[in-house]
Every structure is written in structure tokens, then in C-alpha cells.
Amino acid sequence: MTIRKAVFPVAGLGTRFLPATKAVPKEMLPIVDRPLIQYAVDEALEAGIETMIFVTGRGKMAIEDHFDLAYELERTQADRGKSVAALEGTRLTPGNAIFIRQQEPRGLGHAIWCARDVIGDEPFAIILPDEFMVGQPGAGCMKQMVDAYDRTGGNLICALEVPIEDTPSYGVLDPGTRDGTLTEVKGLVEKPAKGTAPSNLIVAGRYILQPEVMDLLATQEAGAGGEVQLTDSMAKLIGKQPFHGVTFDGERYDCGSKLGFAQANFALSCRDAAMGDELKRWAKALL
Numbered sequence: 482m483t484i485r486k487a488v489f490p491v492a493g494l495g496t497r498f499l500p501a502t503k504a505v506p507k508e509m510l511p512i513v514d515r516p517l518i519q520y521a522v523d524e525a526l527e528a529g530i531e532t533m534i535f536v537t538g539r540g541k542m543a544i545e546d547h548f549d550l551a552y553e554l555e556r557t558q559a560d561r562g563k564s565v566a567a568l569e570g571t572r573l574t575p576g577n578a579i580f581i582r583q584q585e586p587r588g589l590g591h592a593i594w595c596a597r598d599v600i601g602d603e604p605f606a607i608i609l610p611d612e613f614m615v616g617q618p619g620a621g622c623m624k625q626m627v628d629a630y631d632r633t634g635g636n637l638i639c640a641l642e643v644p645i646e647d648t649p650s651y652g653v654l655d656p657g658t659r660d661g662t663l664t665e666v667k668g669l670v671e672k673p674a675k676g677t678a679p680s681n682l683i684v685a686g687r688y689i690l691q692p693e694v695m696d697l698l699a700t701q702e703a704g705a706g707g708e709v710q711l712t713d714s715m716a717k718l719i720g721k722q723p724f725h726g727v728t729f730d731g732e733r734y735d736c737g738s739k740l741g742f743a744q745a746n747f748a749l750s751c752r753d754a755a756m757g758d759e760l761k762r763w764a765k766a767l768l
């Protein structure tokens with residue numbers, strides 16, 4: 482069954498970026514000139530996904546506005562004879578952008594469960610926008626996963642190697658047999674205590690899951706950090722349904738951290754046709 486729907490959990494408070502995120506959702510922070518959430522939506526569109534489901538919270542209206550028609554802006558630009566090309570891709574097909582409120586910060590698992598009625602009885606994708614993945618044109622992370630899903634079915638997560646000391650911040654895989662870019666998942670643990678991680682392969686913010694995970698989330702007890710963890714419900718599917726990790730061929734920036742965010746901005750700015758060369762010259766001189 483094709484993957485038609487993607488869930489974007491965007492209710493988080495973004496406290497690591499305060500005061501920038503006091504009045505602006507963290508997903509609206511730009512990498513060069515596009516907000517993080519737009520890269521995430523573009524990645525889903527490239528993978529053939531049609532319906533974008535945003536699980537939001539209070540103070541996140543800017544995301545809804547971003548994907549709407551900006552009538553005054555477009556009209557004013559048109560009256561001045563100016564281009565609105567930069568807005569291309571920001572207006573989603575009517576009916577294909579759905580916004581759901583999470584109400585309480587009860588964890589990623591709870592956020593995903595909030596989308597259960599819209600997901601219904603079909604497999605779906607999840608994209609965490611602050612995991613910023615850059616692939617070759619036409620071969621973004623979700624596209625690579627959808628291609629893998631055509632072969633495997635079942636459940637897929639993007640699996641990525643990190644230094645072992647970083648594993649307590651993530652969901653971590655207990656890996657089985659490896660076959661090219663696919664790794665069998667034998668177990669999953671959310672935010673393992675230091676020194677207890679089963680590997681250095683983490684769940685890197687991209688998922689294709691079967692709808693049964695919603696039933697498990699409905700009764701999932703709070704786990705790491707006192708939150709309802711998606712990882713804990715996914716772990717219960719292992720052995721019942723196929724479960725694989727996919728190695729992403731591309732770059733990953735952890736834009737939930739200031740360092741990753743700065744690196745993403747620098748890397749993409751260096752490749753920008755209009756300013757890249759000058760920026761690199763300036764950066765060399767600066768350093």
C-alpha cells in the first residue's frame with residue numbers, strides 16, 4: 482500500500498532556542514531562506530506523499546499561515562510587478578494540510594496518537610522537522626525510505642550511526658542482520674542510560690509505520706523522561722511485523738541543537754549560487 486500521509490509533530494516548545502522561539506515556532510526558523518518545516522514538507526512531497534498532518538500546539542499558528550495563500554502579500558507583489566516565485570511550494574493543495582492540536586506536552590508517542598483518526602487504517606510516514614536531512618535532488622531521506630518500503634513492507638525507521646556517547650539522547654536500535662542499506666531491527670530502546678545502548682545506531686527522526694502502532698500508543702505508559710514514547714510502542718511491533726532500519730545516503734543535521742542548526746545554515750549557504758563563493762572566501766579569512 483502506498484504511503485499517502487505524513488505526520489509532522491510540531492507541538493514542541495523549542496526551549497533550546499529561546500528567546501528566538503518565544504513568539505516564533507522553532508520549525509519556522511530558517512535554513513538560508515526556507516523554514517525547517519518547509520524542507521520537511523518538501524521531502525514528503527518528493528516521496529509522493531499527499532496529505533500533510535501537523536500535530537501542533539498553542540503558539541504555532543505561523544506554521545498554518547505559512548502553508549496558506551498569503552493573499553495580501555501576493556497581491557501587493559503583483560501590483561508592484563514583482564515576482565512571487567519564492568512562495569512557490571508554500572501553498573499546499575486545499576484539503577491536504579491538516580492541523581491537529583496536541584493540547585498537552587505528553588511526548589512524541591502521544592503526539593502521533595493524536596493523528597489516529599486522520600491516519601485511519603493505512604501505513605503512514607512521520608517526519609521530525611528538526612532532524613534536517615539533505616539528500617541528492619530527487620533522492621531525499623523519505624524518498625529513499627519509500628523506495629525501501631516497496632521492497633520490505635512493514636515498519637521502517639531511518640537508522641544512523643552516532644558516537645556511542647551520544648546514544649542517551651536518542652532512540653537506539655538493537656540491530657540484526659544487515660543487507661545493503663537495510664538492517665533488521667531486533668529491539669529498540671528510548672534514551673538508554675550511559676553505557677547500556679545496544680548499538681550506536683539511532684532512530685533519526687524518519688519513520689514509516691503500520692497503523693497498528695496507534696492501538697499500542699492508545700495504552701502506552703509513560704517511559705523515558707515521563708513521556709509517552711513512540712519508540713516503546715514500536716518495540717512491541719517487533720516480531721509481529723517486519724521491522725527494518727534504512728541507512729540514509731546523505732547529510733544529517735540535528736537542528737534541535739544550536740550547533741547543528743548553525744552547521745546546516747553554513748553548509749547550505751556555502752552551496753548557494755548567489756552567495757556561496759563569497760561566503761566561503763569570507764569564512765576562510767575569518768578563521
Ligand code: G1P
Pocket residue numbers: 589609612650651652653671683684685686710711712737
Ligand atoms: C525523538 C525520539 C527518538 C529519536 C529522536 C531523533 O527524541 O523519541 O527516538 O531518536 O527524536 O531526533 P527527542 O529528540 O524528541 O528527545
